[in-house]
């Protein structure tokens with residue numbers, strides 16, 4: 363039986379109302395994302411095939427819709443898609459595994475992408491084209507209770523697979539969290555479910571903070587130096603395992619099965635190293651934000667570093683991740699990249715030319731002699747505190763003003779006053 367026009371309108375209105383309600387509720391909540399690993403060892407053959415084919419079919423749909431003249435006209439109810447086969451000929455295939463709701467979501471994601479590109483183009487930015495995918499790695503689970511559901515201590519049920527899946531990591535989700543959408547993810551190391559939860563923001567929780575403010579210097583040798591002299595080295599280089607796999611890979615015959623196996627191992631190792639890097643970045647960022655009320659950093663051009671001299675070192679360090687995480691925080695103040703923080707002396711304002719390899723900074727005017735990186739971090743702190751666009755945090759939390767910090771910054775052995 364088909365729905366009448368009136369019923370359709372009613373349904374639409376109801377949907378809109380719940381959407382607005384949720385939007386209002388989310389204002390007093392913050393999201394948390396948990397990654398749960400699916401334990402595939404207990405799945406039977408059929409279930410393993412299903413899980414694999416979900417991603418294959420999602421890819422088919424994506425590419426099929428992208429090849430259509432009007433991507434918005436695709437009917438997700440139809441089970442037929444056109445696919446290029448091995449000989450690059452068009453072939454019609456029938457979708458068997460991916461449930462209708464997920465098919466619709468693949469289509470919706472693509473529609474959003476197109477709309478996003480369109481609006482970027484509208485404001486005059488250059489945009490590229492959406493490309494065909496050779497692999498689809500993230501399937502939307504758009505509605506908790508419909509597409510996915512927690513059914514036990516370590517069990518999640520997803521739409522399309524009859525039996526529950528056993529997952530690792532569910533203990534992180536507390537009962538007061540509100541469960542929302544998720545994603546089914548395929549990685550070299552296996553399948554995962556990323557689950558978004560919302561928790562209410564409570565205003566009575568005020569964390570204890572040690573320092574009122576700190577300046578940061580990003581470098582190549584020791585990746586981060588703070589103005590109190592803490593140094594973090596966060597570079598994670600190639601592992602011995604990675605080298606070994608790379609060596610083996612080169613010895614395998616091209617397009618052989620063994621070579622493919624090695625490639626898979628290689629991707630897995632890269633994923634592992636990336637996770638290590640991410641973990642380090644997370645820990646350092648949370649430590650910096652926990653211990654300091656205000657973090658000041660300089661807007662340096664990491665991309666430039668990438669291209670130039672330090673490509674490899676930058677690639678292996680978590681610097682980019684750390685910077686982008688810090689930039690999102692309200693506790694962080696960013697000073698202009700053209701401020702000469704390396705050259706300027708923070709006690710007398712003198713400019714000293716210092717070479718890339720010199721590790722110690724010495725100022726002729728006031729006699730300041732200090733480790734190069736710590737000196738730069740202190741200059742960043744000083745410049746930040748005395749800049750005009752001062753402090754994004756509320757007044758009652760301020761403990762110091764820029765004027766007060768001047769004597770605070772003078773270290774022993776440096777007697778000159780600020781001119």
Ligand SMILES: [Zn+2]
Nearest residue numbers: 707710725728
């Ligand atoms: Zn000086």
